[in-house]
Amino acid sequence: IAALSVGAAWADYPEKPVTIVVPFAAGGPTDKVARDLAEALRKPLNATIVIENVGGAGGTLGATKVSKASPDGYTLLLHHIGMATSPSLYRNLQYKTLDDFEYLGLINEVPMTIISRPTLPANSYAELAKWIDGNKGKINLANAGLGSASHLCGLLYQSTLKTDMTTVPYKGTGPAMTDLIGGQVDIMCDQTTNTTSQIESGKVKAFAVTTPKRLGGGLAKLPTLEEAGLKGFNVTIWHGLYAPKGTPKPVLEKINAALKTALKDADFHKREEALGAVIVTDARVNPADHKKFVEAEINKWGPVIKAAGQYAD
Numbered sequence: 001i002a003a004l005s006v007g008a009a010w011a012d013y014p015e016k017p018v019t020i021v022v023p024f025a026a027g028g029p030t031d032k033v034a035r036d037l038a039e040a041l042r043k044p045l046n047a048t049i050v051i052e053n054v055g056g057a058g059g060t061l062g063a064t065k066v067s068k069a070s071p072d073g074y075t076l077l078l079h080h081i082g083m084a085t086s087p088s089l090y091r092n093l094q095y096k097t098l099d100d101f102e103y104l105g106l107i108n109e110v111p112m113t114i115i116s117r118p119t120l121p122a123n124s125y126a127e128l129a130k131w132i133d134g135n136k137g138k139i140n141l142a143n144a145g146l147g148s149a150s151h152l153c154g155l156l157y158q159s160t161l162k163t164d165m166t167t168v169p170y171k172g173t174g175p176a177m178t179d180l181i182g183g184q185v186d187i188m189c190d191q192t193t194n195t196t197s198q199i200e201s202g203k204v205k206a207f208a209v210t211t212p213k214r215l216g217g218g219l220a221k222l223p224t225l226e227e228a229g230l231k232g233f234n235v236t237i238w239h240g241l242y243a244p245k246g247t248p249k250p251v252l253e254k255i256n257a258a259l260k261t262a263l264k265d266a267d268f269h270k271r272e273e274a275l276g277a278v279i280v281t282d283a284r285v286n287p288a289d290h291k292k293f294v295e296a297e298i299n300k301w302g303p304v305i306k307a308a309g310q311y312a313d
Ligand code: MLT
Pocket: 024, 025, 028, 029, 030, 031, 143, 144, 147, 148, 149, 150, 151, 171, 172, 173, 174, 190, 191
């Protein structure tokens, strides 16, 4: 009877708005994916969805908040590859990535682009490489803080080029983009979900993509970094949905089912694909595969980050 009444207590979920915490500033790539997903998720979940931006410390502040939130299905986290890089980057992370969350499913994969302020005097990747060479010690690289996707990509880019740039951290690449367009910083590596429209409208210059294959659409002319001579360079960002550990199983099952439906939504697909993102296949939208994937990513990036000598308290 006790088990029955506990089950029944969750039968009416959701009874109030569901908050999705975005661990970066509004107007950036994670925010974009979250707001697009919220649109597609509203109907299958039968709930109002509120986006809460909790930026700072490369996404770890927002993740900490959700790890400590009430496990009732009303506070969720949408996060990216930073879930897997932060355990190697932060010595005093306030949560255990694999133990303190319920994994709800992967969402998408997104390429990145190397972009610059519009006034940077280079118009091809070869010219950018020459400019970087000639300006050693003077280049500002914007990112969304230690543990962010832009940080990870910038880190690999610098180590592959054997160049040190001055990193300028923001609470997300939304505000970083504003400064890049304004010319306050020189270069950024950011996801196509944030850069496509700025590249297409000529507000920033774009030089290369970070994935092994060229992109389609308006960005097809950009070479891959591999083509540009940076052998093996490959950074692909992924996003997933999480709940605090201990969220009741019937609630998790409802959210997962709604997520699966949302990820098949034709409008969501159209919006994401126009920005270079690829929705994951249905088989990857489940807790077990999501968690296994994050664990593999932790093991993949740990040695890279260690070799780069990066960490924070
Ligand atoms: C990042 O670099 O991690 C992202 O661009 C974060 C964001 O959504 O701003």
